[in-house]
Amino acid sequence: MKQRSFWRVLAVWFLFVGFCSLVSADVRLPEIFGSNMVLQRDLKVPVWGWADAGENVTVSFDGQTVSATADASGKWKVELSPLKANATPSVMTVKGTNELKLENILVGEVWLCSGQSNMEWPMNRSAEYNDELPKTNNAKIRLFHVAKAWDNSPKESLSAAWKPCNQENIPGFSAVGYYFGQKLSADLDVPVGLINSSWGGTRIEPWTPPAGFQSVPSLKNIADEVAAKDPSSAAYKTIVAKTLKDYSDWVTKSQEDFNGGTKRIMPPPTFPPQLALYTNQQQPTTLHNAMINPFVPMALRGAIWYQGESNMGEGMLYADKMEALIKGWRTVFNNPDMGFYFVQLAPYIYGNDSTRLAYLWEAQAAVEKKLPKTGMAVINDLVTNIRDIHPPRKKLVGERLALLALNRTYNKTEVVCASPEFDSLQTNGNTLVVKFKNAKSLKTRDGKAPDWFEIAGADGMYKKADAVIDGTTIELTSAGIDEPYAVRFAWNQEAQPNVQNEAGLQLGAFRAGEIPERAILDKLVPSAKDYKLVYSLDPTNPQLTNNNTAITYKTDKSREITGSVKRVGYFLYLKPKGGTPQFVFVTMPPLNKDIKKLGVPVKSSGARFQKNVSDVTVESNVAGVETGKFGDGFNVEFWEVNYSHENESKIAGASDTKFDFGDKLTEGQPGYGSMQIHNFAKKQTVFAFNNFSAGNTCDVGIGNNPSTEEKQNPDWTFSKSAGTLEGGQLLILVLE
Numbered sequence: 040m041k042q043r044s045f046w047r048v049l050a051v052w053f054l055f056v057g058f059c060s061l062v063s064a065d066v067r068l069p070e071i072f073g074s075n076m077v078l079q080r081d082l083k084v085p086v087w088g089w090a091d092a093g094e095n096v097t098v099s100f101d102g103q104t105v106s107a108t109a110d111a112s113g114k115w116k117v118e119l120s121p122l123k124a125n126a127t128p129s130v131m132t133v134k135g136t137n138e139l140k141l142e143n144i145l146v147g148e149v150w151l152c153s154g155q156s157n158m159e160w161p162m163n164r165s166a167e168y169n170d171e172l173p174k175t176n177n178a179k180i181r182l183f184h185v186a187k188a189w190d191n192s193p194k195e196s197l198s199a200a201w202k203p204c205n206q207e208n209i210p211g212f213s214a215v216g217y218y219f220g221q222k223l224s225a226d227l228d229v230p231v232g233l234i235n236s237s238w239g240g241t242r243i244e245p246w247t248p249p250a251g252f253q254s255v256p257s258l259k260n261i262a263d264e265v266a267a268k269d270p271s272s273a274a275y276k277t278i279v280a281k282t283l284k285d286y287s288d289w290v291t292k293s294q295e296d297f298n299g300g301t302k303r304i305m306p307p308p309t310f311p312p313q314l315a316l317y318t319n320q321q322q323p324t325t326l327h328n329a330m331i332n333p334f335v336p337m338a339l340r341g342a343i344w345y346q347g348e349s350n351m352g353e354g355m356l357y358a359d360k361m362e363a364l365i366k367g368w369r370t371v372f373n374n375p376d377m378g379f380y381f382v383q384l385a386p387y388i389y390g391n392d393s394t395r396l397a398y399l400w401e402a403q404a405a406v407e408k409k410l411p412k413t414g415m416a417v418i419n420d421l422v423t424n425i426r427d428i429h430p431p432r433k434k435l436v437g438e439r440l441a442l443l444a445l446n447r448t449y450n451k452t453e454v455v456c457a458s459p460e461f462d463s464l465q466t467n468g469n470t471l472v473v474k475f476k477n478a479k480s481l482k483t484r485d486g487k488a489p490d491w492f493e494i495a496g497a498d499g500m501y502k503k504a505d506a507v508i509d510g511t512t513i514e515l516t517s518a519g520i521d522e523p524y525a526v527r528f529a530w531n532q533e534a535q536p537n538v539q540n541e542a543g544l545q546l547g548a549f550r551a552g553e554i555p556e557r558a559i560l561d562k563l564v565p566s567a568k569d570y571k572l573v574y575s576l577d578p579t580n581p582q583l584t585n586n587n588t589a590i591t592y593k594t595d596k597s598r599e600i601t602g603s604v605k606r607v608g609y610f611l612y613l614k615p616k617g618g619t620p621q622f623v624f625v626t627m628p629p630l631n632k633d634i635k636k637l638g639v640p641v642k643s644s645g646a647r648f649q650k651n652v653s654d655v656t657v658e659s660n661v662a663g664v665e666t667g668k669f670g671d672g673f674n675v676e677f678w679e680v681n682y683s684h685e686n687e688s689k690i691a692g693a694s695d696t697k698f699d700f701g702d703k704l705t706e707g708q709p710g711y712g713s714m715q716i717h718n719f720a721k722k723q724t725v726f727a728f729n730n731f732s733a734g735n736t737c738d739v740g741i742g743n744n745p746s747t748e749e750k751q752n753p754d755w756t757f758s759k760s761a762g763t764l765e766g767g768q769l770l771i772l773v774l775e
Contacts, residue, residue: 251367
């Protein structure tokens, strides 16, 4: 009896499934379309969704009725003609085999709010929350808060719904987004829809679509990486085709060996790492796939962006990544005029490198100059705790973003939106005169003299400057600098400067001026006048690229050297903190005819030398460094890899237990790295520059390391000495 019951139930189930397969699927919409939403005014409005293949779908709104037929996959899309702003709630009807009614819809401005934690930061944790909460019952503002998710493939759905702006729904919504939308709605007198799609701690790459990476040549490596994981791309298909052939060949060969009975089969080919899926939300495109793509191609006016903390240390590369994000979003939303307004990061102590944040500030400022319909809100005056990466004062942040949108997107030219910006630099004796634009006049917010200005002379060492405002210019002087060349402002992660324009908008970090790279060399070493500069860099904060295989030079004139090189010169200048500047200039016959191998020994240059050199000259002001002309007694250790302290070269007097002038290089991938010249006859390090990938904690020094600590090495290995220096210069020159 039980068995017959089982088969009856199973039969009913199959009948039910068969019946369901004959019933048409309901018309569906993506979550971005729903009651309480705001539709974008004055732009064509795409509306899309899913139904049965071949099903006719009709969308009716504001007197318009448009239809489409679902394609073979069940997708359909219509487009409403541009709508006029309307604060009176309306109904959208979507009809196929079933009918959907979306109620309480307004027409106005729609903005995407995205980034990491400072954009995600909720209203109920903002400093102004208690004062603002009673004002948040605003029928003209609507909120759409996207739940966190990531994926390897573009998704069509997400977890979110439109909600009215009121005291119940606002506490967990983006504070920056709300204050931005509140000001827009008030000043434009139109409804505003805010889409909050943000996630604390995330990098910029996961928010960027493939089209963005493809649009920026410097990011080709990321574009290729993304394409290799996309089943629809040519790159993916090429890799898979080769992989399948390799596996097929392996199976065939293995079967032959197995059938022969005498040979062991070999391991199968390695699965191509390019095809391996991403594993978390920090990897390229993963957040765009799950938190942006589900509402592409929604009609919206623009985006506001607050992010960068998780890309700290990337310098100008971050500008390229922002360019990719902006171009990518403008492409996928089919909106080349899409506004994009962003927040320059607030001052915060990120670590021991006080200037690392300044380089990111510089990158952010570069985006505004390069791409139209963009703008940067400077907020270096809104920090209450320099050790809090989440400044709680969010109202002015949102409102400064709104000023940019009002002026640059809505053409309200009377709205002052831009912070003061460097315009030009002139030298007047011992005074630098800096002129600014985006200001009718300059002032300080505390009534004191302008702060955080520094100027530099020929040695490139910046000193605090005395500053005087004169209209839209600031005059700068500093004791001990008679011939200033350059200025920098707020070039420190702790800078909360006081300079602003008449509208109360802050001056952001900048640097300007050009110190002649040979200025200090020509002053200290007249004998170098006939040497031509090939490479220059700051050896106290070197930057490697391409997986530590190449070094970034400030200047690279290697292509200009066309003649035969007779001698090569190495000039190292270091400024200890609070100490006397040091220098050394060493010349010798070229180590190689290839000009690339005369620079810092990195893998891309192919430079790797461990040999004795003769006919050397040394000039230096460092006590203990032998100067003059030497016929022999010198050696170089130039390599890009790790090394040990064994005296492999059997140099007389070299140690087998300490790193000095007889070390043993280790073959392999790029590692610690060494660029050292030694007077081994005198048991001296002339200069050492090691561990190029360590940035401002690399090793650099002139003469033997003077430390008396037993663990220290004469050639500065493991000293992290760059951290004791204000700055420096390494010049590589040749005599043709």
